[in-house]
Amino acid sequence: MTISVSAAPARDHLPGIGDVFGYAATQIHTAAAELWPGAPVVLERHVPGITAYVHQGRVGDRVLYGKVSVLGVSLVSVLLGACGDWSSARLAQEAYVMRPDGLVPREAAQLTALADLDDGPQVSRVAGVHRGVLFTEPVPGPCLGDVLLLEPGRTAELLSDLYAELRPLHRPGAARHLGVGGAIAERGIGGTFLRKFNGISGTAYVDRLGEERCAPGTREDVVRLMRTSVRRLRRLRATLPAAEGTTLAYGDLKPEHVKYPEGPGGRPVLLDPGLVRMSPAVDVAKLVSRVALSLVAHRPGEAAVRQILEGVDEFATGLVRLSxxxxxxxxxxxxTLWLTDTVNILSSYLSAPAALPLADLGLELVERAVPVCSFIDTVSADTVSRSDADGVWDRALERAVEMAC
Structure with a gap:
């Protein structure tokens, strides 16, 4: 495969898709050729996403996934100019890929640490790390989201079994398995929210949501609903316990990152960790948030939606056997974490430039942005009021049914 990237792009132009994708694909191709000299390298398929650049390829007779992180921020941020013009970003990236604390080396170290845990979860295998590129082996089989749609009656069982895989991380003292600086706080729910919605820049960010993705009338509704929801969530975040601790959260736990190579009856294999020193509630919240959004995107019908969310309720409430x-x-x-994560991911999709390819999930959520924003708005208002603490959770699940139907 021949890939060309301009050696001296104009200093005053923002990064474009061609700039970023061309650079990242070249890095993957070059790194593979240097790691496995003599083996033919063919980049076969770009995997759409908004965080890192990922490309499926073939190195000799092996299928591998290559991942490149541009300056440790999302592709959306890079394309919107958060890292400056392309010449400046490219120069900074050349230094970034040499740093041992870059996102790619930390993710590789996390995968290795998880694989070395005797009683830890099964994770995707690292094939190599070079020049800021992480190569992992593919994991076959359906993902959790697919299995839930096929077997909605097993939701509580599947989520509970998955959560049990994470017990070694959720034990007090588990943070010792991470080296100094080994956490990936960039993917944390709270940290992401504060970066996006902090101060004047956060207000401007909300005001621009959907500029290239939504029709004018829809965009006005989205911005209005997001503006009020973000204000409430900033208040609610103050009620959360301190994030730092001695337990670990997997961090980036979502249905598409959980695969079943032996079928739905076998043990899951987890992809793309984002280990961080936080409460296990982070893993529960992200899982619930992304299951609900998967239902919004797939719209399997009210009966299946209710069955899956009833399983979510049984799973989440069954974790606490206290007063x-x-x-x-x-x-x-x-x-609170569920709503915050939903705001984080939906705002990323809505702010993505039109030229950035989105996965089908992202495209569907942009299309259904108003129902999702209405859900966040209504449930955040209910949560802030705290007029009926016992019923807030139940009403949130009922409104999630409405959002997904």
Missing amino acids: SRDRRMWLGNVL
Whole structure:
């Protein structure tokens, strides 16, 4: 495969798709050729996403995935000029790929550490790391989202079994498995929210949501609903317990990152960790958030939606066998994190330039942005009011049904 990238792009132009994708594809091709000299390297298929650049390729007779992180931020941020013009970003990237604390070396180290845990979860295998590129082996089989749609009655069982795989991470003291600086806080729910919606820049960010993705009338509704929801979530975040601790959260736990190579009856294999020193509530919240959004995108019908969300309820409430006060506090924390994660990911899709390819999930959520924003707005208002703490969680699940139907 022949890939050309301009050696001296104009200093005053923002990064374009051709700039970023051409650079990243070249890095993957070059790194593979240097890691496995003599083996033919063919880049076969770009995997759409908004965080890192990922390309499926073939190195000799091996299928591998190559991942490149541009300056440790999302592709959306790079394309919107958060890292400056392309010449400046490219220069900074050349230094970034040499740093041992870059996102790619930390993710590779996390995958290796997880694989070395005797009782830890199964994870995708690292094939190599070179020149800021992480190569991993593919994991066959359906993902959790597919299995839930096929077997909605097993939702509570599947989520509970998955959560059990993470027990070694959720134990006090598990953070010792991470080296100094080994956490990937960039993917944390709270940290992402604060970066996006902090101060004047956060207001401007909300005001521009959907500029290249939404029709004018839809965009006005999205911005209005997001503006009020973000204000409420900033207040709710102050009620959460401190993030730092001795337990670990997997961090980037979502249905498409959970695969079943032996079929739905076998053990899951997890992809793309984002280990961070936080409460296990982070893993529960991200899982619930992304399951709900998967239902919005796939719209399998009210019966299946209700069955899956009933399983979500059984899973989440079954994790706490304490007093009613502690149960309400746990569910309140999970709900706040759920809403925050939903705001984070939906705003990323809505702010993505039109030229950036999105996965089908992202395209569907942009199309259904108003129902999702309405859900966030209504549930965040209910949560802030705290007029009926026992019923807030139940009403949130009922509104999630409405959002997905």
